[in-house]
Amino acid sequence: MQSTLIPPVPIAYWKNYWEKGRDRNSLINTKKQAPAQLVFTEKLIPLQLGNSFHIIMDYQQNRFLEVAGNTEQVIGLSHTELLEGGISLLFNAIDPAEQPKVAAASFYFQEFIHQQVSNIRTNLKTNLNIKLHHKAGHQVTLLEQVLVLDLNEQGEVAYTFKHFTDISHLPSAENMVLSFMNISGGHNHAQLFHTVSFAQTQASEQKLILSKAELAVLKWIAQGLASKQIAEKLHISVHTVNNHRKNMIKKTGAKNIAEVLNLALLNELI
Incomplete structure (x- = not known):
């Protein structure tokens, strides 16, 4: 098992990336519809203690395909609000102090999955604790679990299943850690595959010299x-x-x- 330390990502860059979208014209030969296995999403991640909801995300169109569960109770937003507001609405609800780290985790997740051999890519599940502001104003802590449902022809993430569980009643960790679990043997036999921790500052003393x-x-x-x-x-x-x-x-x-x-x-x- 390996561990990596990465710096946070500037929020302006993250928002520009998701709100404007990737160069979709260059995503040649990508699947145009959600994969058939989406109908089995309820079986992919075992039920968690506490209120929860899930989102199925299309990374090619940067949109939510499905929202289900107790979203109003957990974060104060309806299914319709999340479907219409998409990734930007959910990201804006995250505690501002944690947004740069969550942005870094988002980029790292996509690149790390793409680097893995084909039989591993769809057998990795990530865990990340995130602090969000409920629409009513109070803060909640959610466990976000992400499972890759399908890849495009280039082996990049195309669809994910995101499961959010309210764990506000549990002691919160001081530092944010993104963990990758290998679930090829089933959830009951999941193994820690890789962990990522985050630097505490966006400042970098390293001067990059790139051609x-x-x-x-x-x-x-x-x-x-x-x-x-x-x-x-x-x-x-x-x-x-x-x-x-x-x-x-x-x-x-x-x-x-x-x-x-x-x-x-x-x-x-x-």
Whole structure:
């Protein structure tokens, strides 16, 4: 089991990413409809003690496909409000002090899943405790569990099942940790696969020195594009794109491209 430390992500960048959406025209050969297994979502995550609700999210269109459960009791928002307001509405309810970390977790989740071998990608479940403000004004702590339902043709996250449980009655951890659980053997035999902790500040003392070619690749990575799509955009080979990825990781001392992206954002390089 490995552990990673990543910096928070500037909120302005996160909101721009989700509200404007990725370059959807470049998401070639992606599935246009929700996968058939969505009908079995009630069986994917065991019931939790406490009030809960779930959301099925389409990462290709940046929208919620389904909202069900006790949303009004847990966070004070109706199913309709969440379906219409989408990811921005839910994110805005998160405690402002935790928003940069949740944003970093969102980016890291997508990149980390994409890096895994195919038989692991849909067998990972994440756990993350999040503090939100209920519509009535008081703060609640939710356990967010996310399961990948399907991938697009590039092996990127396409649909997820997000299950939120109110755990406000339980002692809260001082530091936020994102954990990846391997559930290939079933939920009763889940194993800790990877953990991510978050730096306490957005300030970065590390000065990044990246070439123009590397930054060009990184900018498209920030838009959610895979290597093949970036190669087409920049009129270079996939091999060259992957070499730039490896060189950026080596230069920065990062463990993966998600860390490189976060460092570049904090240094305002992209």
